Every structure is written in structure tokens, then in C-alpha cells.
Amino acid sequence: MENNSCLLETETEDMSFKNVHNEKVETVNHIDENHITREYDFNRFTKSYLKERLETNTNHNGEKSFHCKYCSKQFSQFYNLKIHLKIHLDKKLFKCTYCLKQFSTSYKLKVHLRIHTGDKLLKCIYCKRGFTNSTSLKCHLKIHTGEKPLKCTYCAKCFADSNALNIHLRIHTGEKPFKCIYCTKQFACPSNANAHIKTHTREKTFECTYCNKQFLSSQGVKSHLRIHTGEKPFNCTYCSRQFAHYSSLNAHLKIHVRIRSEEKLFKCTYCSKQLARSATLNIHLRSHTGEKPFQCSCCTKRFTNSSSLRSHLRTHDPEKSFKCTYCTKVFAYSSALNSHIKTHTGEKPFKCTSCSKSFADSNSLNRHLRIHTGEKPFKCTFCTRQFTNYSSCYYHLRTHTGEKPFKCTYCSSQFASSNALNVHSRIHTGEKPFKCTFCTKQFARHSNITAHLKTHTQEKSFQCMYCTKRFLSSKAVNYHIKTHTGEKPFKCTCCLKQFASSSTLNDHSRTHTGEKPFKCTRCTKQYASSSSLRHHLRTHKEEKPFNCTYCTKGFLRSNALNEHLRTHTGEKPLECTHCTKWFRCSSSLRFHLRTHTGEKPYKCTFCTKKFTRSYDLKRHMKTHFV
DSSP states (O other): OHHHHHHHHHHHHHHHHHHHHHHTHHHHHTOOHHHHHSOOOTTTSOHHHHHHHHHHHHHHHOSOOEEOSSSSOEESSHHHHHHHHHHHHTOOOEEOTTTOOEESSHHHHHHHHHHHHOOOOEEOTTTOOEESSHHHHHHHHHHHHOOOOEEOSSSSOEESSHHHHHHHHHHHHOOOOEEOSSSSOEESSHHHHHHHHHHHHOOOOEEOTTTOOEESSHHHHHHHHHHHHOOOOEEOSSSSOEESSHHHHHHHHHHHHOSOGGGOOEEOSSSSOEESOHHHHHHHHHHHHOOOOEEOSSSSOEESSHHHHHHHHTTTOTTTOEEOSSSSOEESSHHHHHHHHHHHHOOOOEEOSSSSOEESSHHHHHHHHHHHHOOOOEEOSSSSOEESSHHHHHHHHHHHHOOOOEEOSSSSOEESSHHHHHHHHHHHHOOOOEEOSSSSOEESSHHHHHHHHHHHHTOOOEEOSSSSOEESSHHHHHHHHHHHHOOOOEEOTTTOOEESSHHHHHHHHHHHHOOOOEEOSSSSOEESSHHHHHHHHHHHHTOOOEEOSSSSOEESSHHHHHHHHHHHHOOOOEEOSSSSOEESSHHHHHHHHHHHHOOOOEEOSSSSOEESSHHHHHHHHGGGOO
16 A cells, blocks of 8 residues: 555656646746745656756757746746746845855855955966956956957947946946945946945955955955055056056056047147047136136035046045044045055155165155156157156146146246146245254245255265266256256247246246246345345345355355355356456356447436446446436
């Protein structure tokens, strides 16, 4: 009887299995949820029997027999349907012990765990890069092979995998299926949605193994680790430079290729710039017009573009802004705050391998290293000059175009860069933020404090290539070299005189315009240059910082001291080009040259007489008032 009952039971179960395949959709749609998630006993239905029945059904009919009752998906095997239904029923039985994420299968959990453990068992045969799963490896291999079989139906773009294509298609369709559970924002891809959600939760589950910093994503910690390891996997195809981040490489490539001239269709009506897009042109035009259409709703600040406004708005939001613990400054991004904090702590972790200098950030170190290597990758399109960094090249170009978009609010002066404007503004405000650590002196410019500090240390590290003279700064030695080469690249537009530096030209230009923007705070006198004002202020303080080493005399200016020293040494370095006479100072030579040329630049306003020296004119003027 027992054998008969077992046979009957087996036949009954066999018939029920046949009914499943005959009824197809109807049986699956009415199956109980508990029954779906329960594991089937494959000892009672042998694997070979089940496989044979399923293959017969699929191969002969060519149909996907198992339909999901929650969505429109179809499956050729019941096992695949069972796995799929867990997505709807939220049956995630496998939990991660690191970040508490849950998964529907043990395989998915195993793949996920590799993110935390760092195991990358699958390696690329081309570049030996490791991956946690086969799908990522397959997608990566297409980068080397160049295979992009999937085409967009809206544009000509091609993609290596279906996921990338689907995300791209949403640009055209405008579909944003991934919603934030905290706010109303929607996203086209799940990674963006997940990253955004972490801005609400502030969850940082990924930790750096070197410095214990925490990050919102695995990509974030991966990029950060390159700071410690020094790995730079992204190579420039134009030069030998390497980069730690793909975004840095893209920014660098623009220096080489920029935008092709034929693609720059939009021209600026104020300067010679050409731009690829009308939107970029509109933003650029505001640098000339001064228009700032984007106003902050929290304060009175205005901005030329929406991205600057968005960054600024973060400083008002307590949840998104980053405050300095040393001062009252607020920053939109943590990276900006970290850079700022180093100005308080004096931390300079990036050291130069060629000299003893240290820097607060890697970018400053890279710029400094070019001084040692002599590398100047940025070329001027108008002349042969080359520069170590892009910003110097960019501002140099404005000396050719004449563009000066930054206007002073105190006077009519205009500047090519915002930094030059800020430095100039300190002349009006009197602000001197740079303090000497050896004495009580303060300076408006960082370059001035650097040069001043060397007067205490007596360090003159810059030597002239033509003579044995040494200087405190590179700027001073470059200016001195022009006395040997005779180079005077800066021309006056009024009298065609030429000058070795732009600052000397600016001071000279004021002799034509009569402008005297530098006012003395103790009396009513005004001066055309800041140096003249500085020398004048010493007359109020009775300060004579330049002392003669031969006698007790003191001088207001260093050049006056140098001329005086020649009275002791007997040196006469200045030769007349017309005769064999030599002179101690440039003013004596200038007066002498007028005896050869017959020039008399000083005219009397009461009669027609002219004089070679201002002293002679003053003495003559007294004869009119007798």
C-alpha cells in the first residue's frame, strides 16, 4: 500500500507540474507569494526532468512562458521569474556587514563586498586594471577595443553598453525616474540620486586607509587615495604630463586643443575673443559691461552667471555651507574650506624635491616645480613668450588685446586681472594685510613682504647671467637684465618713449594726463606714482632708511644713496654718447646731453625764454616778480 501511495503521490505531483506548463500565465499569476519565495524541493522533481520540460517548452514554442504579475516582464524559466519577483516583494535576505545594504541573492552580496574589501579578482588583459565584477570588466574592455555597438536613435552617438545608452536617451526624452525621498529633486541615473541622497543624510561609509578621511562614494575614496599613492593613470596625448583624475586631464587637454578656430563662431564686439557658444559669449560680454543679472535672495550680492550664484547660495544654507573655525569666513565647498584653513595653521604638506620649499596644495607645488625643470607649456599666440601656468599666459594676452575688464571703484584705473585690482584697491583703502615677522612693517602685496624678508635674512638667490650681481627676487633680476640687453618692450602712445617695465610706463603716462591718484594723508600733496608718495611720507616721519657706509649721511631713496656713494668711490659709470665725458648720475648726464642736442624743455610762461634745467627756469622766474 505504501508503494502504491508513493506512486500515486508522484503521479499527482507530475500532473500538477504538467498543468503549470499548460496553463502558463494563469497558474503563475495566481500563485501565492509565500509559495513563490519558498525553495523548491528538486529531490522530488529531478533536475534533468525539470530541465528537459523547460527546454522543450521554450525551444519548440519560442515563447517566454512565465509572466510577472507586477510588471510586463516575461521569462523563459521559472527560476528567473522567482528571482525577479523578489524585487517587487522586497525579499532581500542577504545583508552587508559593512554598510547594512541588502541584496536579493548571495552572488550580488558577494560582488558588493568586494567594494569594501578592495578585492579585484578580474583583471584587464590590456592595462592590468582590476574589477570587482565581470560586467564592469566587459564594459572596460570596450574602451581598449573601441567597440560601441549601441547607437542612439536621436543623435549619432554610440555607446559600449546598454546602461550607458539608456542613461543617454533620458537627455533626449527628459525622463528622470529616480526621485529623492527627502526633497522634490529627480535624476536620470541612480548613481546621481544616491549621491544626492547622501547630501541629506551626510552618510560617509567609505574610509581612507591612510588618513581616516571618509567619503560619500567609493569613487570619492578611490580618487583621494591617489594623493597618497602618487598614482597618475591619465596621460596627456600631446605632452608627457600625467594626472590623478580624469577631470584634470580634460581641463589640461583644453590648453592644447582649445576649441578649433573654425568652431569659434561667436565673436566679442569689445575684444578679439572668439567663443564656441552664444551662452559663453553672453557671459563673457558681462566682463566688459559689468552687468550682474543674478542676484542673491539672501543678501545684496550679484553675479555674472548662474553657477557663481549657486555656489554662493550654499554659503547661506547651514546644511551645505562650511564655516571656518578660526575666522568668520564661510565656504560653499569643503575643499575650499580645507585650503583656507591651511592659511591659519600654516600647514604645507607638499614639499619640493629640488629645494626646501613647501606648499599648501599640490597645484602650487606643480607650478613651482616648473621653475626647476624650466618647463613653460603655455605659449602666447601673439609673441614668442612662454609661461609656466595658464593664468599668467591668459593675463599676458590682455597686454596685446588691451582688454582691462576690472574697474577701480575709487578712481578711473582699469586692470587686466582681478588680483591686480585688489592690490590697487589697497592704495585707496590703506589695507596692508602682510606683516613682517622680524619687524613691525606691513605690506599691501605678498611680493613686497617676500622681498622685504630677504633684507633681514640678506638672502640674494637670483644672479644676473651677464654680470656677478645678485638680487632678492626674480622680478628684480629680470628688470636688471634689461639694462644689459637694452630691451624696452613697453611703448608710450603719446610720445613714443619706450620703457623696460609696464609699471614705469604707467608712471610715465601720468605725466601726459596730469593724473595724480596718490594722495598724502598728512598734507594736500598728490603724486603720480606710489613710490613718489612713499618717499614723500618719509619727509613727514623724518625717516632716512638708506645710510652711507663712508659718512653719517642718510637718504630717502636707495638711488640717491647709490649716487652719493660715487662721490666717495669716484666711480663715473655713465658715458656721453657724443663726447668722452663720464658722469656719476643720470641727471648730470641728461643735462649734459642737452648741450649737444640744444634741447631746452623748460619754458617761461611770461616770456619766450627756454632753459635746459628746471633750476635755471625757477631762478629766471624771480626776475619777473622783482
